[in-house]
Amino acid sequence: MKCRLCNRETIENNSGFCPYHNECIKKIDAGFEKWRQAYGELNWQTYLQRLHERHETGDWTKECCYILKKEKKHKFIF
C-alpha cells in the first residue's frame, strides 16, 4: 500500500503512512504535549496551524500537519 502523502510503501501498522511520515506523526503528537505545557491553553487545531507556519518545521511534518488539520482527528494512528 502507498503512503497517503508520498509514493513510498506504508509501514505495517495500518497508519497509511510511510516510515518517514509516520515518524512525523509521532513527533507531532509528542510535540503537542510540550506545546500545551509551554503555552498553557492550546487546542489541537491551533497547534497544527502554528506548527505549519513555523519555518523550522520540517517539510514532511508540514505535510502531515496539513492532512491532520483537514481530518480534524487527534491521535488517529498508533
Place this chain on the structure above:
Amino acid sequence: MPLLQDSSPYTLVICEKPDAAERIAEALSEKELNIKKYGNIKIFTLKRSERTYVVCSAIGHLYTISDPLQKRYVYPVFDVDWFPIHMIDRKRNYISQRVAIIKKLAENADAFINACDFDQEGETIGFNILKYACNGKQTTALRAKFSTLTKTDIQEAFRTTVQGLDIGLAKAGRTRHIVDFIFGINLSRALSESFHKFNQGYRVITIGRVQGPILSYVINREVEIRTFVPTPFWRLNIELDKSGSTIIADYEKKRILKISEAQNIKKRCEGKKGVVTNVTKSKYNQFPPFPFNLGDLQKGAYQAFGFIPSQTLMISERLYLNALISYPRTSSQKLPPSIDYLRILKGLQRSKVLNKDATEVLHGKLVPNQGPKNDSAHPAIYPTGDIPKRVLSSSENKLYDLIVRRFFAVFGEVAKRERISVTVDIGGYLFNTYGKQTLCEGWLKFYRKYVNVDDKLIPHLVENDELSPKSLVMEEKFTQPPHRYNQSSLLEKMEQENIGTKATRANIIQTLYDRGYFSGTNIFATDIAFAVFDVMKLYSPEIISIEMTRKIEENLDKIERSKMDEEIVIHQAVDQIMDSLSAIKKAEQEIGGKIGQAVIKTIHKQHRLNSCPICKKGFLIIIRSKKTNKQFIGCSGYDAGCQASSPLPQNGTVTSTGKTCSNCGWPIINIRFKRKSWRLCANITCTSKRMVKEDEM
C-alpha cells in the same frame, strides 16, 4: 627509432606527474639538462655522478581496474584485471602515447627508480608502471622517498634510495582499487540495469563502498530536518546601565519552557535595579593550533575562503608541484625537526610580506605545537621556504598565505586570555553576563586573520555595584533543526569515521553531486538519493552501513603492514556482495520503478521555477523543446491558456535561485557556463534590463 640518441644504459626515473618530473630532473641535474618533447610529453636526460638518468612521468594513474568484457549491463563481475586507462576510457586516449614512451624507455634502462609520491596511491601508480610498462621491474626498482619537491629534499631522497618498493603499501593500494571496483561496478550495474529495464533512456545510478555511508549520513540528516517538530521556549535578557555604559545580561536559565514562568519572572523583575552579586575573573590559555593535515587544511580553507574540499586539494597540489609547500595528501599533524625549521623560516624571510612575522618566529623557541595524528609517509603540510617564482593566482595566493601563517602560528607562544563572569540579582532572579579579552596575543598575532577571536569588553564591575534597568525583553524562541552538512563538514565526518582516504574523500562527495544525489552548498538529498538509499536499506543494508567499510579499511591497514593477505579481503568482498546482487535481481522491477519515479521527480524539481507572475495559477518551468531542442521558460498552465514564456541562452546550465525579480516578479535564475555564472531575471522584457542597457549607452 630510438627515443634517446645516447645508447648507453641509464636509470629510468618514474614520477607521478609531469611537473614533478621537471622539478626532479632540475634538482638532480649536475650539468646540462636535456629535454626531449614528444607531443606534450617531456623526457629529461641528465648526468649525475657519471651516470645517465632519464626522468619520465605518469599523469596520475596510467592503469586501472576493469572487467575484461566491459559490457555495461553484465553483472556480477568478479574476474577483474589491470588495464591501461586509454583502453577503458576513450576520452583519455592521450595516455596511450605516454604508456608507449615509458615502455620504449624501459627497454634500454638497466635500473629503475620509483619517484612517485610516497603514499598508497603513489606506490600503486609506480608499482603498476614498473610491472606492466617496465616488464616486471617492481621487485628490483629503487624507491626515492621525499615530502617536498625542493632541490635539497630531492637530492637527499636520491642519495638515500632504498631497494625495492614498499610492497605492503602497494598491495593495500591495489586491493583498495579492486575491492572498490567489485562493490561499485556490481551494485551500480545492478541499479542502472533495473532503471534501464523499466524506464526510458539510460542513467548511471551508482553506489559504492564509500558512497554508501556518505549517502547514509546525508539522508539521516535530511530525515531529521524534514521530520523536525520545533518546540517553543523563552529567553529573558535585560539591558542595564552602569555610568552611561550598557550591559546586556541573560536570565540564568537559557530556556524557560513555560510562557507563564517567563511572564512571571518578567513581571517581578521589571523596573527593579540590579545588584552585582558576583564577579569572577578567570585566566586561561589558548594553545597554538596543530600543523595542517589535509583534512584540517580543507576545513580551514572552507571557513576562510569558502573553497570546497576538492578545490583545496587541487590548489594545494599545484602549490606542491611548484615546490612551495610539502606534500599535501597527509594525515600527519606533526612537523619533525628534520624538515629544518630554521631553513624554512629564513627562506620565508626573503618575502616582503612575510619578513616581519618570519623574523618574529625565528626569535622564538622554534618548538612546534605537535598534533596527535601521525602519518608514516609524510609530515604535516608546511611551506618549503621557497619564494614563488611566478605570480600566483588569487586562490593559490590565499591558500599559500593560510598555510604559511598556520606554520608561523604552530611555533607561536600560548595566547593568554581572560574571561570575566558577572552575576546580577534583579528582584531575586539571577542574570549573567560576561566579557572576554586577550591579555597576551601569542600565536594569535600570526593567525588573527583566520581565527575568530571573540573579544567582548564590559565595564569595570565589582560586587554590590548597582545597575539601573533600561529594558527587559522576553523573547519567544523555537528549537532549531540540525544544520545541513556542507562539503567541509561532510568531509570532517568522513575523517572522524575513517572512511575513504585523504586523497579520495573530496572526489567521492563530488561524484554524489554529479550523479544528482546531492544539491546545493548546504547539502540537500534529492529524491534520487532517497530512492537509492531506500533500495539499499532493503536489499543491501551493509553497503550503507559504516561498519562494513570501516572493517575493510582496517583490513587494508593490515595489508599495508603485511599482516593480512589481500586475497582474504577480496574474497570477503565477493561473498558480501553476492547475496545483495541476487536480492536486487529478484526485485528489479520494483527497484527500477522506484528509482525511475525519483529521477522524474528530481528533474521536475530542478526545472521548476517560481509561480507564474502572469496567470498566478501555474508555475514557470524550464522546458526543452522536442522539436527544436532549444530551452526556454514556459508556464505549466499553458494548456489552460497562459502564454507566459521567455527565451533562455542555449549554452549553459540554468538553475533556480528561489528569488524573484523586484521589478517584474519573474524568477531570478542562475546561468552557469564553463567556469562563469550569471544571475539575472528570467524575463526577457524586464525593465531592469532595459535600464542597464540605457545606462550602458
